[in-house]
Amino acid sequence: MGAAAVVAVMLVSFLCCAAAQVQQQQQRRQLRFDGRRGEFRVLQVADMHFADGKTTPCEDVLPQQVAACSDLNTTAFIRRVILAEKPDLIVFTGDNIFGFDATDAAASMNAAFAPAVASNIPWAAVLGNHDQESTLSRQGVMKHIVGMKNTLSQVNPTGVHVIDGYGNYNLEVHGVQGSNLVNKSLLNLYFLDSGDYSTVPSIPGYGWIKPSQQVWFQHTSSKLKRSYTNKPHPQKGQAPGLAYFHIPLPEYSSFDSSNFTGEKLEGAISSPTVNSGFFTTMVESGDVKAVFTGHDHLNDFCGELTGIHLCYAGGFGYHAYGKAGWSRRARMVVASLEKTDKGSWGEVKSIKTWKRLDDEHLTAIDGQVLWSKSFSRKGM
Numbered sequence: 001m002g003a004a005a006v007v008a009v010m011l012v013s014f015l016c017c018a019a020a021q022v023q024q025q026q027q028r029r030q031l032r033f034d035g036r037r038g039e040f041r042v043l044q045v046a047d048m049h050f051a052d053g054k055t056t057p058c059e060d061v062l063p064q065q066v067a068a069c070s071d072l073n074t075t076a077f078i079r080r081v082i083l084a085e086k087p088d089l090i091v092f093t094g095d096n097i098f099g100f101d102a103t104d105a106a107a108s109m110n111a112a113f114a115p116a117v118a119s120n121i122p123w124a125a126v127l128g129n130h131d132q133e134s135t136l137s138r139q140g141v142m143k144h145i146v147g148m149k150n151t152l153s154q155v156n157p158t159g160v161h162v163i164d165g166y167g168n169y170n171l172e173v174h175g176v177q178g179s180n181l182v183n184k185s186l187l188n189l190y191f192l193d194s195g196d197y198s199t200v201p202s203i204p205g206y207g208w209i210k211p212s213q214q215v216w217f218q219h220t221s222s223k224l225k226r227s228y229t230n231k232p233h234p235q236k237g238q239a240p241g242l243a244y245f246h247i248p249l250p251e252y253s254s255f256d257s258s259n260f261t262g263e264k265l266e267g268a269i270s271s272p273t274v275n276s277g278f279f280t281t282m283v284e285s286g287d288v289k290a291v292f293t294g295h296d297h298l299n300d301f302c303g304e305l306t307g308i309h310l311c312y313a314g315g316f317g318y319h320a321y322g323k324a325g326w327s328r329r330a331r332m333v334v335a336s337l338e339k340t341d342k343g344s345w346g347e348v349k350s351i352k353t354w355k356r357l358d359d360e361h362l363t364a365i366d367g368q369v370l371w372s373k374s375f376s377r378k379g380m
Helices: 002-030 072-085 106-111 114-119 138-146 211-229 249-255 278-285 374-376
Strands: 038-047 090-093 123-128 169-174 185-193 240-244 287-293 302-303 308-312 328-340 343-358 362-371
Touching: 038 072, 072 106, 072 114, 072 185, 072 328, 072 343, 090 106, 090 114, 090 185, 106 169, 123 185, 169 211, 185 211, 185 328, 185 343, 211 278, 240 278, 249 287, 249 302, 249 308, 278 287, 278 308, 287 328, 287 374, 302 362, 343 374, 362 374
Parallel strands: 038 090, 090 123, 185 240, 240 287, 287 308
Antiparallel strands: 038 328, 169 185, 302 308, 328 343, 343 362
């Protein structure tokens, strides 16, 4: 065999392997509902504040916990809740590491996300206001996350050349394998970078979701609606959506103890001092049924405003501020499909949520329905 023929064979072999890898990656990245339960389960982890592992002390724990408590308690909690809840996707909503105390940002992230990576469960992450305060820039942090095993995170959406921040992207959750809706996204997940701090000298406080991000969100929401209602197997209306980011919107201040489920232990909502209008943008788009944030560790409530639930997860990490005796916690969200007249799985019928506490029994609390298809249709 001549040299040219050898090169040709090697090239064909390389291209075949590359194509197989791409196909395998696409299959791995395609989220879909479970065919046995007709469910899709999302675990939200907010504010791990991971630093240097076993040498990093815990904050705001009981006196008897102090000596043996470290970042490793955060790691143990993630492992416990993954085993208990068996999520289909794990979402980290920012302040994944506490940059000021992380000697090496990459090493800290590798340790923080290690339980998710080891579980072989797909996971996604957005940034908070502390992730970039170590040895990597905000862009550098997001690039490192994107390069990790099993993550579905993206630095930014493909084909969008102008957008603020890092970590704006969406994920589609398709119908059950073998059903008519196998190629339809039945649940749409939006991830956005809510920034860190204001870059406008005359505006103090935290960052906010910018107009460029909102334009991307509107375009993506419209595109997904067209796909949902187009052939084959056109559906009515819109598939429900969920949004994940770090800093709560100003609208989170709309609630008091009479109109939310959970606890509000912080004096004020730590939202931006300006309202960029993203809540209104979501209301106008019509598909987002719930928003999930972190940032305020001692708030874990969900309240409904204009058809959208605004939810906190509550503080997860042991190196993050908290309250001694108030358990660290995580939020679960489960979307369930309806059964069609023919007995196959159809559209999403309900979205429910609850929280898990890191106590002796991994107690589940505050279960509630965030959205119901039947209730939604009655209200139309």
